[in-house]
Amino acid sequence: MGFLTPWFLAGVVGVGLPIWLHLLKRHKLDPRPFPSLMFFERREQSSVVHRRLDHILLFILRTLMLIILALLFANPFINRATPKASGKKTVVVAVDDSFSMRAFASGTSGETRLDKAKREALNVISGIPPTTTAEVLALRGTVEAMTQPTNDPAELRGAVAAIKPSDSRASFGELARFTRTLSESSKMPIEVHLISDLQKTALPPGFTDLRLAGDTTLILHPVGGEIPNWTVENVKAPTHVYDPKRVRIQATIAGFGTPAAKRTVSLVLNGKVVQTKQVDVPAGTPGRAQVEFNELAASYGPNRCELKIDSADALPGDDSFPFSVERADPKKILFIDNGRHPNAALYYRTALDSSTDAAFALEVQRPETAATANLAGYSLVVLDDLGPLPPGLEENLQRYVSPGKSLLVVLGPASVAMPKIPVEGDPILPGTSYAGRETERFLTVADVDSGHPVMKGLERLDGVNFYLAVRVTPSKDAHVLARLNDQTPLLLERQIGQGKVMVFTSTFDNGSSNDLPVHGAYWVPFVLQSATYLGGGGAEQPVDVPVDSYVELRTSESKNAAAEVLDQDGKRALSLEEATTAKTYPLTREGFFSVTTANGQHSLVAAHADRRESDLAVIPQETLDLWKATGSGGAGTDGAGGSAGDKTTPWSLSPLLLLLLLLVALAESVVANGYLRAPVERQEGARKEAA
């Protein structure tokens, strides 16, 4: 037995407190007046003895409490023999089934690393004594226990056989965390057999994450070494294709430990090779080369694309990179302009065209034409400071907005004479119609709702000067997204029916109103974000993701609607219950997944294996030695367990002492209550007697 903080034992001197309370303090009685002591004799001893006996139990309890308290702070422990002393242990057989284990063990065909690892695992299992408990793990991005701890060799062998190659990335940090947890729960020494290609990229960012528990022995079984490997490391392609002639697909071809070589890169569209290019991949670790394709004759709707190389290396799985694109028509935006601001449409169109996706097509019309036009085909209508609207236009716009479409109203000098904002309806202040600049030459943006999708990343439009802004009075249900420094609303949004109307109280013309259109860093994002927000773009599901990512199937708003996922084999990946309840779906394999979310959005998601798995470089031996040394069980060699010497571990007595303290405190309360009650009852009795 020992104490972790023995100096706290000095607190035992506190035992003097109850001694003082019970013997010394209590002995000093308050004198009670008496007429004469002529018939009394001094007999002190008898009274002290009597008092000691009277409070002996309370004294013992209080003293005990203090002693326990001091012991608690001193943190006592006893050395308890660990199960290791009795030779017991738990054997963990961890088989790496990450993407890199698909590599051929030797050459470019034949047995894969995983096959070899499973064979090695069976060898390990056969060497486990019948009384020893063992567990089989599949190691990838997470650790999957293939069995419960068991000493049945048949079950263990079955578990090994059930391990399938995966497309995930290995993580030795996860394995270390698992063994630490297992060590805490089993209280037994652990012997971990890691059967893996010991890829360097599987190490966690920090070495501390590899730390093993104190009584863990790590035995490594390497399968396969460092071999050269080419891979399609990355592909950058647009998610939407609006013009097949204006597509830019960039790919990175990397070689890990490979010599300089010429590789043939093929662009595959829906299973057909549509383009082929040659690329020189330099030597190096890694050597990288870029290749670009500028045309993709994709058909309307989602398309399955792949970029392939002819590598003929040991890991053919990473020679193709799947990605998906969707062919669609650009969304149409109607810009209604009466020619008052000739540059406005130009600036607006330029901003829209600067988008690489070119998702919008702008069409300019005169108000008179728009009054009778069918607006249903437009995803967004922009009114550019028209002033009084021609007959029928406002009604036409209201019919357009109410079902759920959007309108962007730009105010300017022509709008000042109007009593209210068209369609939106908020009043325009008469008389002092322009924002006051006071002594300043211009106004700036003071407040911005930066959380709104339109204003995201625009800061406060720093450096943009506003010389004119029409004063409007926002209604209660209008949401002001930006205000000038005289508190004039600059941008506000209001729901009209199912649709949205956004009002910009200054013009889009780089003239006397503001200089926003010449600040490209703000103007282009503002136009694109507002067009995307109002035109119904919204946030879309990412379509090219690595394996082990999750796709979102529903939000809290779409609770009961069904979602659907078709895996790369075209099979339904969700059960009926999952289809109505699952919020996300994990993409555990490489390939194309057809995802329909609960709100009806359809997308083709391409999952690709993490390309860090393509780097087959092995962890240096020094690092492995350090890792093994973190477990005090010692570094094991291939197939040999650590020695099982006698060992004890400190076992804290604090929980027991805490329990004891609680019981003693309860007893003290009860006893002290009894002592306290007696004088009170005596006093009450005396009072009654006096009455």
Added chain:
Amino acid sequence: MLQRFLDPAVLGQLNSLDLVAKTVVDGFISGLHRSPDFGFSQEFAEYRAYTPGDDLRHVDWNVFARTERAYLKRYRGETNCQVNVLLDTSGSMQYGSRGMEKLEYAKFLAASVLYLAHLQRDAAGLVVFDDEVRHFVHPSTRQGQLHRLLHGVAEAQIGKRTDLMRPFVHLMDFLRRRGMIVVISDFWELPEKVIEMVSPLRYRGNEVVLFHLLDPEEIRPKLKHPVMLEDLETGETLEVTPDYAAHEYRDKMAAHLEDIESRAKGAGMDYFMVDTSRPLDAALREYLALRTGRL
């Protein structure tokens, strides 16, 4: 002040006694204070055979005419009595276990006695003392005397230690006439010493009545735990066990009371032990009844 000391209930009970009928001499204190000598009064006491040398003026000639024997007619004295109340205000008198101090009780008792004396037109006086004479009201029947007496009683404060010698010596200097001396005290002194000090009063023919005031806790102290007792007069402290208080103390106290009573009676004094837990009127009534019985 009268209202304070003379509780109507107490006085009502006292007046119900047939005090006046039992008085020996008209104008004398009703049944309380018998004149110490026979005098020339109208109330007949007894006949005595004439012996040579007797004053012939006292011979009952009517009896002589009928019987031809000379008898002397004797009468009870008709003189007024002097009543002096000696009130002890020593430190021990402030003790009281039932909410009333012994001194308070003693004040009521003294006031009652003085009032009775006043009712009987006795010359009443007061000596308030501890180890000194703190206040002295000369015996008198003058108008306003009762107020002076009661004022003296009311103003009595707790003093120091008891010393009977000094007040009694002081009183001896002023006593010109024989009378009655009422001593109200707790007599925390050895019995022989008490009697020794009081006895000189008796020598001049004074009648001495001792009211021994004691709290029930003084007679039978009840202790449940050992306590530290502090002497009210000396300040001395002593730890006392319940066991001692329950047995040895009570025995000593009983012996003390018995001793002081026997010594007082032996010295021709009237002794009354007054328990302050008893009603004041009951104590007085007992005293009056006893005195009446003696007549």
